[in-house]
Amino acid sequence: MTFEEKIMKNCLTLAKKGKVLPNPMVGCIIMKDGKVIGKGYHKQFGGPHAEVNAVNDAKMNGYNLKGAALFVNLEPCSHYGKTPPCTDLIIKEQIKEVVVGMTDPNPLVAGKGIRKLRGKGIKVTTGVLESQCRELNRVFTTVITQKRPYIILKTAQSIDGKIALDNFSSKWITNIKSRKLAHELRSICDGILIGRNTAEKDNPELTARLNRRPKNPVRIVIDKDLKLGKGLKIFTDKASRTIIIHSSKHKGFRKYPGAEYIGVRENKYALDLNDLCRKLIKEKIYSLLIEGGSKTLSGFVKEGLFDEVYAFVAPKIIGRGISPYQDFKLDRITKAKELILNKVIRLDNDIVLNYKNK
Amino acid sequence: MTFEEKIMKNCLTLAKKGKVLPNPMVGCIIMKDGKVIGKGYHKQFGGPHAEVNAVNDAKMNGYNLKGAALFVNLEPCSHYGKTPPCTDLIIKEQIKEVVVGMTDPNPLVAGKGIRKLRGKGIKVTTGVLESQCRELNRVFTTVITQKRPYIILKTAQSIDGKIALDNFSSKWITNIKSRKLAHELRSICDGILIGRNTAEKDNPELTARLNRRPKNPVRIVIDKDLKLGKGLKIFTDKASRTIIIHSSKHKGFRKYPGAEYIGVRENKYALDLNDLCRKLIKEKIYSLLIEGGSKTLSGFVKEGLFDEVYAFVAPKIIGRGISPYQDFKLDRITKAKELILNKVIRLDNDIVLNYKNK
Numbered sequence: 001m002t003f004e005e006k007i008m009k010n011c012l013t014l015a016k017k018g019k020v021l022p023n024p025m026v027g028c029i030i031m032k033d034g035k036v037i038g039k040g041y042h043k044q045f046g047g048p049h050a051e052v053n054a055v056n057d058a059k060m061n062g063y064n065l066k067g068a069a070l071f072v073n074l075e076p077c078s079h080y081g082k083t084p085p086c087t088d089l090i091i092k093e094q095i096k097e098v099v100v101g102m103t104d105p106n107p108l109v110a111g112k113g114i115r116k117l118r119g120k121g122i123k124v125t126t127g128v129l130e131s132q133c134r135e136l137n138r139v140f141t142t143v144i145t146q147k148r149p150y151i152i153l154k155t156a157q158s159i160d161g162k163i164a165l166d167n168f169s170s171k172w173i174t175n176i177k178s179r180k181l182a183h184e185l186r187s188i189c190d191g192i193l194i195g196r197n198t199a200e201k202d203n204p205e206l207t208a209r210l211n212r213r214p215k216n217p218v219r220i221v222i223d224k225d226l227k228l229g230k231g232l233k234i235f236t237d238k239a240s241r242t243i244i245i246h247s248s249k250h251k252g253f254r255k256y257p258g259a260e261y262i263g264v265r266e267n268k269y270a271l272d273l274n275d276l277c278r279k280l281i282k283e284k285i286y287s288l289l290i291e292g293g294s295k296t297l298s299g300f301v302k303e304g305l306f307d308e309v310y311a312f313v314a315p316k317i318i319g320r321g322i323s324p325y326q327d328f329k330l331d332r333i334t335k336a337k338e339l340i341l342n343k344v345i346r347l348d349n350d351i352v353l354n355y356k357n358k
Numbered sequence: 359m360t361f362e363e364k365i366m367k368n369c370l371t372l373a374k375k376g377k378v379l380p381n382p383m384v385g386c387i388i389m390k391d392g393k394v395i396g397k398g399y400h401k402q403f404g405g406p407h408a409e410v411n412a413v414n415d416a417k418m419n420g421y422n423l424k425g426a427a428l429f430v431n432l433e434p435c436s437h438y439g440k441t442p443p444c445t446d447l448i449i450k451e452q453i454k455e456v457v458v459g460m461t462d463p464n465p466l467v468a469g470k471g472i473r474k475l476r477g478k479g480i481k482v483t484t485g486v487l488e489s490q491c492r493e494l495n496r497v498f499t500t501v502i503t504q505k506r507p508y509i510i511l512k513t514a515q516s517i518d519g520k521i522a523l524d525n526f527s528s529k530w531i532t533n534i535k536s537r538k539l540a541h542e543l544r545s546i547c548d549g550i551l552i553g554r555n556t557a558e559k560d561n562p563e564l565t566a567r568l569n570r571r572p573k574n575p576v577r578i579v580i581d582k583d584l585k586l587g588k589g590l591k592i593f594t595d596k597a598s599r600t601i602i603i604h605s606s607k608h609k610g611f612r613k614y615p616g617a618e619y620i621g622v623r624e625n626k627y628a629l630d631l632n633d634l635c636r637k638l639i640k641e642k643i644y645s646l647l648i649e650g651g652s653k654t655l656s657g658f659v660k661e662g663l664f665d666e667v668y669a670f671v672a673p674k675i676i677g678r679g680i681s682p683y684q685d686f687k688l689d690r691i692t693k694a695k696e697l698i699l700n701k702v703i704r705l706d707n708d709i710v711l712n713y714k715n716k
Contacts, residue, residue, distance in 0.1 A: 155518075157518075157519065158519070158694065159519070159667060159669050159697070159711065159713065160513075160515075160519040160669075160681050160682050160683050161515065161516075161517070161518045161519015161520065161681060162519065162681070164691070165688060165689075165690075165691055169690065169691045170691060171691065172691075172692075173691065298677060301675055301677065309517060309675070311517050311518075313711070314694075315696055315697040315698065315699050315713055316694035316695065316696060316697065317659055317667070317683050317686065317694065317695070317697075318683075318688060318691070318694055319656060319659065319681075319683040319684060319685070319686030319687055319688060320681075320683075320684055320685070320686065320687045320688075321688075323518055323519065323520070323677075323678075323679075323681060324518050325518050325675050325676070325677040325678075326677060326678050327677070327678070328675065328677030328678065329677055329678045330523060330676060330677060330678075330679075331523075332523075332527065333522070333523055333527045333528060333529065333530075333531065333676070334530075336516065336672075336674035336675065336676055337674065337675070338673055338674060338707065339517070339673040339674065339675075339707070340673065340707060341673050341704070341706075341707040341708070341709060344702060344704060344709060346699065346702060348699075349696065349697070349698055349699040350699070351699060351702060351711060353517065353671065353709060355517065355673055
């Protein structure tokens with residue numbers, strides 16, 4: 001690891017302290033004469049940027065910033081948003097060098113900040129620990145560039161890829177360690193989404209209850225024609241918000257207490273999942289875990305609306321049964337999109353395969 | 359690793375030199391006064407046992423065996439087979455101590471050798487590196503106890519467990535590294551088996567041609583009613599023996615040159631796979647790789663006739679398509695048998711999952 005990478009790693013550690021979505025997580029470190037003179041991070045949505053906090057920290061420590069080097073995991077902004085442009089501050093303080101992790105995917109910035117600094121004679125290095133920087137702000141990047149939540153598809157399946165028998169029996173395919181990890185995934189997502197069939201067959205709680213400190217996601221059920229029966233746990237248990245997604249054709253229907261209702265456009269065959277995604281962003285659902293069933297999972301794959309796949313594979317052969325994406329159809333095998341195998345986690349005899357879609 | 363385990367490991371290294379199936383691979387080391395005085399291994403089927411070779415080696419080296427310790431990965435035999443009992447030799451030579459890796463699964467021995475030695479006051483330690491010893495002789499153990507080949511089921515599949523589209527298109531699901539490893543599996547097996555459908559759709563060579571030093575397995579195709587067309591590579595390319603398995607009901611049919619024909623009993627629905635296995639043992643097929651398609655794979659799973667599963671998983675979602683075991687049916691998910699996850703091998707974005715059935 002180079003010196004610059006080490007400092008950038010510390011920026012990332014700082015950045016993670018912020019709870020800022022849909023803003024990016026940003027950490028900033030200012031160095032002068034080989035030592036750290038200021039640190040800062042973006043603390044909350046709409047609040048001062050990491051660079052501002054770091055500059056103020058350096059000044060509080062009694063330092064002059066002239067000739068200093070500023071490290072930041074995301075390109076400094078060059079536009080007036082909720083705060084003035086950080087590039088102007090950097091220029092004003094006569095900082096000599098800026099080291100950047102990744103360019104800002106926000107189309108309002110997208111390289112303009114870097115160009116502005118370089119135009120003022122400031123030395124700018126980019127792409128330091130770039131993949132880690134991108135990983136940290138993957139949700140922000142997806143939200144800002146695609147106007148939709150970061151989407152994770154999750155299945156619990158047998159070796160032969162079955163999520164249930166034909167009779168929908170599917171309880172406890174995977175082991176307890178897998179289920180705990182699945183609940184951790186729930187905790188790091190803002191929302192969890194399933195289809196009506198799964199809601200009715202499994203009557204799930206959709207909580208992260210196996211976690212020590214569960215942070216329950218918002219529960220979202222696609223129920224296009226409002227056929228869900230009442231009495232399901234998602235309506236009665238108050239563990240989290242429950243949102244029912246239905247066709248916007250339906251008006252003036254009877255709503256179950258314990259749920260919110262959001263109408264979504266229909267396209268030819270089903271609900272328009274792109275419209276659904278836009279609506280979820282409005283509800284502050286920036287990351288979404290999709291847990292099935294096959295119709296729901298297939299819909300998101302068909303539209304290319306996913307960023308990661310988690311397949312929890314139990315050491316069993318099920319044979320005839322339900323496949324997770326069986327409503328998705330390729331006409332040629334060469335058209336199957338190659339995903340990137342990201343992580344492989346062994347949990348006793350279960351194995352968890354995590355893929356990225358890029 | 360204890361001292362005894364280190365010596366046992368060397369016994370296993372010696373044992374591996376033998377090409378002895380359907381006999382077990384056995385290595386033997388004799389120690390006296392803290393040093394190795396004799397070594398031997400079972401060289402070929404029907405030849406002298408490892409213990410005999412080690413005793414002779416010690417004598418050639420000018421040693422008296424009285425009071426020595428003998429290490430061997432498999433329990434010494436106590437019966438007259440192709441050679442006299444090794445226990446008698448050990449007793450005659452006044453060896454004081456015997457360290458054994460695993461008891462002999464051969465029902466003619468199965469602990470009798472150890473009891474006989476102990477009955478003569480010889481100290482016997484068992485179970486040293488037992489799992490490695492069992493692993494080394496897994497084919498022998500299966501052949502001797504189950505009277506069938508050691509069977510490996512192999513699939514090349516997508517994340518969602520599909521081996522082909524509905525139209526049977528399946529070429530190149532996995533990457534070149536996976537295909538090379540699959541060819542290594544072919545090389546270590548005596549036989550490779552597929553069903554008629556796969557033979558016709560894919561017209562495969564079933565060779566280990568991607569290996570640097572390919573050892574091609576015997577090619578076996580199940581063609582119950584002798585419907586296979588001629589002109590397939592397995593009939594014409596002479597790369598290895600080809601055996602056609604058909605119902606023994608059929609007599610006096612026309613045989614294609616380039617193949618041998620073996621009739622197998624029929625049961626209610628299909629060929630009797632247990633009878634098939636017995637017939638393969640007669641053909642010296644002690645290890646068998648089953649490569650599909652789903653009807654063939656499902657048949658072996660239904661009968662519980664398998665020892666290992668290799669799932670080569672490509673980083674793709676296929677959706678609708680053919681599942682590897684779709685002709686096998688469970689009535690309850692709790693009846694799915696738990697396999698043991700043995701090895702996980704990452705090959706770029708492919709992942710290979712190896713399971714044991716025990």
